[in-house]
Amino acid sequence: MTEHQAPAAPAPELFTWEFATNPYPAYAWLREHAPVHKTRLPSGVEAWLVTRYVDAKQALADARLSKNPAHHDEPAHAKGKTGIPGERKAELMTHLLNIDPPDHTRLRRLVSKAFTPRRVAEFAPRVQELTDHLIDQFADKGSADLIHDFAFPLPIYAICDLLGVPREDQDDFRDWAGMMIRHGGGPRGGVARSVKKMRGYLAELIHRKREALPEHPTPGEDLISGLIRASDHGEHLTENEAAAMCFVLLFAGFETTVNLIGNGVHALLRNAEQRALIQDSIEREELGLVDLGIEELLRFDGPVEMATWRFATEPMEIGGQRIAVGDPVLVVLAAANRDPDRFAGPDILDVSRRDNQHLGYGHGIHYCLGAPLARLEGRIALTTLLHRLPDLRLADSSEELRWRGGLIMRGLRNLPVEFTAR
Numbered sequence: 001m002t003e004h005q006a007p008a009a010p011a012p013e014l015f016t017w018e019f020a021t022n023p024y025p026a027y028a029w030l031r032e033h034a035p036v037h038k039t040r041l042p043s044g045v046e047a048w049l050v051t052r053y054v055d056a057k058q059a060l061a062d063a064r065l066s067k068n069p070a071h072h073d074e075p076a077h078a079k080g081k082t083g084i085p086g087e088r089k090a091e092l093m094t095h096l097l098n099i100d101p102p103d104h105t106r107l108r109r110l111v112s113k114a115f116t117p118r119r120v121a122e123f124a125p126r127v128q129e130l131t132d133h134l135i136d137q138f139a140d141k142g143s144a145d146l147i148h149d150f151a152f153p154l155p156i157y158a159i160c161d162l163l164g165v166p167r168e169d170q171d172d173f174r175d176w177a178g179m180m181i182r183h184g185g186g187p188r189g190g191v192a193r194s195v196k197k198m199r200g201y202l203a204e205l206i207h208r209k210r211e212a213l214p215e216h217p218t219p220g221e222d223l224i225s226g227l228i229r230a231s232d233h234g235e236h237l238t239e240n241e242a243a244a245m246c247f248v249l250l251f252a253g254f255e256t257t258v259n260l261i262g263n264g265v266h267a268l269l270r271n272a273e274q275r276a277l278i279q280d281s282i283e284r285e286e287l288g289l290v291d292l293g294i295e296e297l298l299r300f301d302g303p304v305e306m307a308t309w310r311f312a313t314e315p316m317e318i319g320g321q322r323i324a325v326g327d328p329v330l331v332v333l334a335a336a337n338r339d340p341d342r343f344a345g346p347d348i349l350d351v352s353r354r355d356n357q358h359l360g361y362g363h364g365i366h367y368c369l370g371a372p373l374a375r376l377e378g379r380i381a382l383t384t385l386l387h388r389l390p391d392l393r394l395a396d397s398s399e400e401l402r403w404r405g406g407l408i409m410r411g412l413r414n415l416p417v418e419f420t421a422r
């Protein structure tokens with residue numbers, strides 16, 4: 001809370017079950033009374049929460065806020081126990097979201113040469129095929145858990161295919177990813193084992209692909225081969241860097257997309273009028289409104305609740321609040337995206353909203369690299385689902401929806417739905 005502001009009511013309790021279910025009232029309070037607010041996180045770390053849109057946007061682009069966890073001034077006794085990614089300095093953790101320029105600039109330039117909008121666009125038929133295949137598995141049943149049966153498997157198979165993980169190995173990834181998503185903030189053993197297995201597998205796959213790389217690119221070449229081939233002024237990714245890059249693509253591109261589909265469908269099914277608008281444009285094949293609608297779903301209840309960690313490298317101010325060197329800063333995208341100073345009627349879902357510069361994909365040099373893929377998957381998933389199951393509705397048991405309650409991500413554990421079997 002800022003020093004000179006006297007709050008009208010006591011600060012809301014954060015990180016409770018109620019908060020995980022609906023954090024927006026607490027964020028509204030913070031935006032108004034304590035827009036840059038120091039809080040103790042469940043891990044015991046103290047961090048600043050930035051909740052206003054202007055402050056959030058500025059902080060995301062501020063070079064004085066480093067992504068490198070080495071800048072965290074955490075007490076020695078807490079080292080490695082705070083849940084701040086990268087603390088354990090594993091090789092896989094030296095990736096885009098944990099580094100600053102000039103390393104970030106070099107790696108981002110290299111990956112951008114391989115992960116191009118064209119590669120993503122060419123991938124559309126495969127995403128469509130995967131989507132249809134998953135819906136085929138439950139369309140004749142009349143009910144499904146949309147997280148388990150659809151939102152969870154789609155992105156993991158999609159990203160595996162894009163990278164070039166052979167089909168017969170993709171179920172291993174599904175299991176590892178499942179462990180990471182279920183226990184993200186929980187028991188370390190299983191997650192650590194899954195990360196280790198994934199690392200071993202990726203290192204070997206990258207090595208094999210490098211050995212077998214043809215001299216010239218072939219049409220439809222996979223992303224790992226593209227990454228190995230990518231060069232900038234004669235520089236290439238090392239095998240370790242390539243493995244860390246695949247890892248960040250997997251973990252940044254997986255749970256986010258699960259939540260885009262889960263939170264998005266959930267919000268639409270709870271807003272009959274808005275759902276009807278989207279459904280109508282799908283039937284008329286006017287996908288402009290669907291694309292606008294997906295941006296609005298990202299703003300309204302996006303997959304990433306807080307941007308990943310940042311640390312002050314020099315004394316600075318955010319929104320008039322003094323921040324000390326080494327202090328962790330969490331930019332709360334979900335709060336900024338509902339700021340009434342930026343968005344008219346911020347708590348209303350309006351799929352035709354036009355002035356919608358939300359921060360759901362971040363801002364500045366770490367702006368989401370996978371946004372074109374996320375948009376493609378979101379559009380295909382949503383249009384296919386509503387087209388094939390036009391009377392899709394929340395099941396009665398949806399009253400007891402459980403949210404995962406992690407720090408960075410916001411997403412449902414389950415989403416029971418019903419529809420006419422076909």
Ligand code: HEM
Pocket residue numbers: 060096097108159248249250252253254256257260298302303304307308309333359360361362363365366367368369370371373374375
């Ligand atoms: C970065 C959101 C899907 C790859 C980010 C950031 C956000 C974000 C907010 C910035 C984090 C920060 O500044 O701390 C989302 C959302 C997605 C999504 C909402 C889905 C709807 C994807 C996908 C991929 C991906 C599908 C790749 C397959 C990345 C990578 C970064 C990133 C590599 C780091 C970029 C950098 O540091 O330069 N994403 N993302 N994301 N995202 Fe996404």
